[in-house]
Amino acid sequence: MPKITLPDGTIKEFPNAVTALDVAKSIGAGLAKAALGCKIDGELRDLSTLIEKDCALSIVTPTNRDKSVNPDALFLMRHSAAHVMAEAIQDVIGKDVLLAYGPSTETGFFYDMYVPPGKSISTDHFAAINARIAAIIKEDRPFTRYELPVPKGFEKLENEKNKYKLDNANRAAQTGTSTLSWYVTGEPTEEQLAGKQYELDENDDDKSSVDAQSLERISAAMHTAFGPRWEDLCRGPHVPKTGRIGAACVMSLASAYWHGKESDDPTHRLTRVYGTAFASQAELDAHLAQLQQAKERDHRVIGKKLHLFHIDEMVGQGLILWTPKGSVIRNELQTFISQELVRQGYTQVYTPHIGKLDLYKTSGHFPYYKESQFAPIIENDSLTKVMSEGCSCAEMTHRLDAVSARLQRDLNERTQSSAITADRVMPDEKLLEGFLLKPMNCPHHAKIFASSPHSYRDMPARLSEFGTVYRWEQSGELNGMTRVRGFTQDDAHLFCTPEQIPAELLGCLELVKIIFKTLGMKDYRVRVGLRGPDSNKYIGERANWDKAEQACRDAAKTLGVSFVETPGEAAFYGPKIDFMVKDVIGREWQLGTVQVDYNMAIRFDLSYIGPDNKPHRPVVIHRAPFGSMERFIGVLIEHFAGAFPTWLSPEQVRILPISEKTNEYAAEVHSYLKSQISNLRCTVDSSNDRIQGKIKIAAEEKIPYLLIVGPRDAESRSVSLRIRGEEKDAGAMPLDQFAAKLKGEIEGRRATLTASPVAI
RNA sequence: GCCGGCGUAGCUCAACGGUAGAGCACCUGUUUUGUAAACAGGCGGUUGCGGGUUCGAAUCCAGUCGCCGGCUCCA
Numbered sequence: 005m006p007k008i009t010l011p012d013g014t015i016k017e018f019p020n021a022v023t024a025l026d027v028a029k030s031i032g033a034g035l036a037k038a039a040l041g042c043k044i045d046g047e048l049r050d051l052s053t054l055i056e057k058d059c060a061l062s063i064v065t066p067t068n069r070d071k072s073v074n075p076d077a078l079f080l081m082r083h084s085a086a087h088v089m090a091e092a093i094q095d096v097i098g099k100d101v102l103l104a105y106g107p108s109t110e111t112g113f114f115y116d117m118y119v120p121p122g123k124s125i126s127t128d129h130f131a132a133i134n135a136r137i138a139a140i141i142k143e144d145r146p147f148t149r150y151e152l153p154v155p156k157g158f159e160k161l162e163n164e165k166n167k168y169k170l171d172n173a174n175r176a177a178q179t180g181t182s183t184l185s186w187y188v189t190g191e192p193t194e195e196q197l198a199g200k201q202y203e204l205d206e207n208d209d210d211k212s213s214v215d216a217q218s219l220e221r222i223s224a225a226m227h228t229a230f231g232p233r234w235e236d237l238c239r240g241p242h243v244p245k246t247g248r249i250g251a252a253c254v255m256s257l258a259s260a261y262w263h264g265k266e267s268d269d270p271t272h273r274l275t276r277v278y279g280t281a282f283a284s285q286a287e288l289d290a291h292l293a294q295l296q297q298a299k300e301r302d303h304r305v306i307g308k309k310l311h312l313f314h315i316d317e318m319v320g321q322g323l324i325l326w327t328p329k330g331s332v333i334r335n336e337l338q339t340f341i342s343q344e345l346v347r348q349g350y351t352q353v354y355t356p357h358i359g360k361l362d363l364y365k366t367s368g369h370f371p372y373y374k375e376s377q378f379a380p381i382i383e384n385d386s387l388t389k390v391m392s393e394g395c396s397c398a399e400m401t402h403r404l405d406a407v408s409a410r411l412q413r414d415l416n417e418r419t420q421s422s423a424i425t426a427d428r429v430m431p432d433e434k435l436l437e438g439f440l441l442k443p444m445n446c447p448h449h450a451k452i453f454a455s456s457p458h459s460y461r462d463m464p465a466r467l468s469e470f471g472t473v474y475r476w477e478q479s480g481e482l483n484g485m486t487r488v489r490g491f492t493q494d495d496a497h498l499f500c501t502p503e504q505i506p507a508e509l510l511g512c513l514e515l516v517k518i519i520f521k522t523l524g525m526k527d528y529r530v531r532v533g534l535r536g537p538d539s540n541k542y543i544g545e546r547a548n549w550d551k552a553e554q555a556c557r558d559a560a561k562t563l564g565v566s567f568v569e570t571p572g573e574a575a576f577y578g579p580k581i582d583f584m585v586k587d588v589i590g591r592e593w594q595l596g597t598v599q600v601d602y603n604m605a606i607r608f609d610l611s612y613i614g615p616d617n618k619p620h621r622p623v624v625i626h627r628a629p630f631g632s633m634e635r636f637i638g639v640l641i642e643h644f645a646g647a648f649p650t651w652l653s654p655e656q657v658r659i660l661p662i663s664e665k666t667n668e669y670a671a672e673v674h675s676y677l678k679s680q681i682s683n684l685r686c687t688v689d690s691s692n693d694r695i696q697g698k699i700k701i702a703a704e705e706k707i708p709y710l711l712i713v714g715p716r717d718a719e720s721r722s723v724s725l726r727i728r729g730e731e732k733d734a735g736a737m738p739l740d741q742f743a744a745k746l747k748g749e750i751e752g753r754r755a756t757l758t759a760s761p762v763a764i
Numbered sequence: 765g766c767c768g769g770c771g772u773a774g775c776u777c778a779a780c781g782g783u784a785g786a787g788c789a790c791c792u793g794u795u796u797u798g799u800a801a802a803c804a805g806g807c808g809g810u811u812g813c814g815g816g817u818u819c820g821a822a823u824c825c826a827g828u829c830g831c832c833g834g835c836u837c838c839a
Binding site for chain 2: 114124256259261265266267275276304308317321367368369372373375376446475477478479481482483575599660662663664693694696697699700702713716717724732
């Protein structure tokens with residue numbers, strides 16, 4: 005006699021066990037018809053789930069009462085669509101495509117599959133696959149769950165010889181379940197229920213033969229062999245019938261390693277097919293249109309169109325050339341943050357782009373991060389010498405990685421560990437010294453701190469620098485401005501007493517907040533990166549890690565936004581607080597970061613004199629509120645879609661004379677504005693174009709304000725204003741009033757355009 | 765780095781085994797213009813690069829460099 009509590013609090017009692025669908029029917033025929041699945045005590049389940057015990061139940065329908073899209077419904081449809089797509093792909097490519105893993109994602113779903121040698125899935129197959137998906141949806145076959153006891157289930161899977169599914173089953177078995185579940189797209193046969201493998205004649209699976217006719221033939225074969233049914237090991241849940249998937253399509257192809265682990269084994273390289281599904285074709289179309297718009301908003305597209313930056317093959321991959329326009333934006337941001345730094349008591353330093361290898365051996369960066377650094381620079385004489393000695397490459401590498409006995413002794417003593425193992429030690433005359441293009445600014449800053457004595461009275465020392473660093477990112481990772489090989493961090497290192505850490509962390513977070521607020525960026529996520537479980541990638545004492553992690557947690561709590569703690573995301577020297585944002589195609593990037601480091605001061609033997617007149621170890625906070633200027637501006641371009649607020653716009657105002665006759669007045673307006681607003685970026689378009697043409701060009705360049713000036717304006721000493729985004733004549737305005745408004749807007753770093761004649 | 769896709773004028777794209785083309789940009793004129801492109805003419809290419817197949821290659825093949833999507837990595 006299950007008592008079922010509905011979302012509105014009413015309790016329904018049934019004499020016998022009932023399915024969720026039965027409950028829906030008892031509430032209303034409309035609800036039962038709209039139902040896609042259910043939630044039992046918060047857990048998403050099939051509509052056919054038999055309810056035997058008391059529970060809280062809600063029926064999942066495509067839309068909520070307030071007409072908003074129900075994410076649970078999307079999940080069910082997409083998870084089900086993954087099955088339909090997999091079936092379609094097996095129809096088009098061949099039954100020997102082995103399925104591995106096919107979950108829903110935020111915007112759709114994917115299915116990882118092993119495509120046997122000699123076959124491949126390409127975008128040329130998409131039309132055929134989509135046609136098959138649409139057909140299966142139209143067939144409106146039920147999704148039928150059946151379960152087999154674990155041993156029986158394994159027997160079936162062994163027969164089917166799909167190691168990926170066996171692996172999935174193994175994982176499921178490890179959770180302690182007594183059964184394995186399958187979902188049949190259709191009604192299960194006796195044989196399926198008995199765990200017997202079906203057979204299918206499959207001579208027509210060559211991709212070249214896939215056309216409408218062969219599709220029909222395949223489809224017919226499916227029906228004659230075992231009816232319109234297809235099955236997949238799956239824990240569910242699913243929508244009741246394929247027809248309940250509103251619209252689905254295959255989106256793109258990618259690759260993935262099995263279990264996400266790189267391997268030389270070709271059976272570990274899977275093809276990941278992405279698809280998406282929505283409740284209706286209209287929603288799917290809207291999604292596709294939105295993707296198209298996102299593409300146009302991509303910083304690489306806008307950056308090229310507005311000439312904000314340039315990447316040149318001959319200069320090198322991942323190396324950003326800042327054009328004059330992009331440089332304006334970067335400069336404005338740097339000026340802005342510099343003002344905040346002065347307010348917070350930072351001092352500024354400059355350090356060179358390279359440093360000796362010993363510096364990074366001391367910090368621990370070399371050879372720890374060797375794979376992602378530019379190779380060391382060896383000066384000519386040393387290079388000539390080792391070459392004349394007939395030194396092999398392997399030996400040279402060894403001699404570069406090695407350290408002197410002195411460095412080993414010092415470091416191991418300071419860290420009270422075997423930070424540097426004996427096999428890395430080499431006599432001085434064998435050591436090969438080199439320089440590293442700096443991958444981090446902190447070692448340089450540590451040396452500045454160490455270059456003078458410090459009293460507890462003048463702590464913390466806050467050393468800031470827009471420091472450019474270089475990292476050898478894998479070529480496949482490079483991406484416009486967001487993933488590059490040379491980038492400038494708005495870096496600083498705060499050398500604190502242990503007591504100062506909480507307050508300094510707050511100051512750092514304050515900077516990030518000011519930036520996001522000024523730019524109107526609200527869509528970000530905060531992540532506190534902690535040590536991973538039993539990993540040996542971390543250096544330093546456990547007690548200090550615990551303290552540092554707690555300090556980060558406490559600081560993050562003060563942010564007033566939610567944050568997630570992510571074990572395994574700490575830096576090798578300490579925990580951190582990261583600010584993450586998404587780009588237009590949904591990829592997440594780390595921008596600002598604040599990191600606590602107990603290790604650097606030890607490694608570099610840094611100290612300050614305390615009130616007890618004894619030396620003490622400082623703690624170092626690394627922080628970069630923008631993160632990387634390159635990445636930040638890349639993300640910012642997308643955030644504003646290239647339409648920057650006036651204070652950041654490469655060109656803020658353009659004066660458009662109606663004809664040559666008002667060129668003189670235009671020049672007068674120009675010089676007046678320049679005289680009123682220092683560093684105003686303003687030009688005059690005195691080309692031969694008609695006013696319509698000048699407006700079109702300026703609009704495409706996303707200039708905030710256009711001042712149209714003709715004889716009328718000249719006579720009244722006014723300007724006819726056109727405001728970006730309004731696409732119309734905003735009306736005339738006295739020149740001096742416009743200047744005053746504009747000045748206020750720029751100096752106030754307003755995020756939106758405010759100089760409108762209506763507002764006066 | 766790995767898997768898949770793509771490289772044509774400064775930009776966006778066409779030609780897909782048979783003489784490389786358009787629009788925009790740029791230059792020269794004409795037009796003197798009131799809110800998203802006035803008109804005419806001109807300049808611009810060893811089709812990323814170097815090989816191969818072919819009577820003939822932008823087009824087909826293998827390589828290389830670069831870009832795009834994903835994986836992996838990210839101090």
